Amino acid sequence: QLQFVESGGGLVQPGGSLRLSCVATGGTLPYYYTFGWFRQAPGKKREVLSYISSLDDNTYYADSVKGRFTVTRDSAKNAQYLQMTSLKPEDTALYYCAYKEGYIGSVYPGDYPSWGQGTQVTVSS
Numbered sequence: 001q002l003q004f005v006e007s008g009g010g011l012v013q014p015g016g017s018l019r020l021s022c023v024a025t026g027g028t029l030p031y032y033y034t035f036g037w038f039r040q041a042p043g044k045k046r047e048v049l050s051y052i053s054s055l056d057d058n059t060y061y062a063d064s065v066k067g068r069f070t071v072t073r074d075s076a077k078n079a080q081y082l083q084m085t086s087l088k089p090e091d092t093a094l095y096y097c098a099y100k101e102g103y104i105g106s107v108y109p110g111d112y113p114s115w116g117q118g119t120q121v122t123v124s125s
Contacts, residue, residue, distance in 0.1 A: 002029070004025075006021065007021050012087055020082040020084065022080045023077065033054050048109070049064075050082065051107070069084050087123045
């Protein structure tokens with residue numbers, strides 16, 4: 001059974017950058033799949049940040065991160081990455097990797113059956 005492990009979170013100053021990684025272990029990804037990135041701040045709902053589909057690397061970005069975050073994937077490493085730049089204090093949250101079979105992306109957490117454990121990102125001076 002596939003499991004997903006995030007890494008790369010940490011404490012960064014406003015304006016700084018971080019690169020999150022999510023690696024799938026325990027098996028091989030199918031030909032068609034979608035990876036998502038979500039985050040959840042205390043007291044707030046889990047929100048979508050981006051997704052990337054294995055079909056032509058189709059991507060989606062939430063307005064809140066468009067132009068600042070970039071999602072990529074490496075099928076050979078069973079991985080996806082989130083490059084985050086120009087970080088703001090309001091980006092502080094627990095960041096989650098999400099996975100679903102099929103190439104149709106979704107912005108709804110309920111459409112992703114598999115999740116990582118989360119990695120904390122804190123933006124503060």
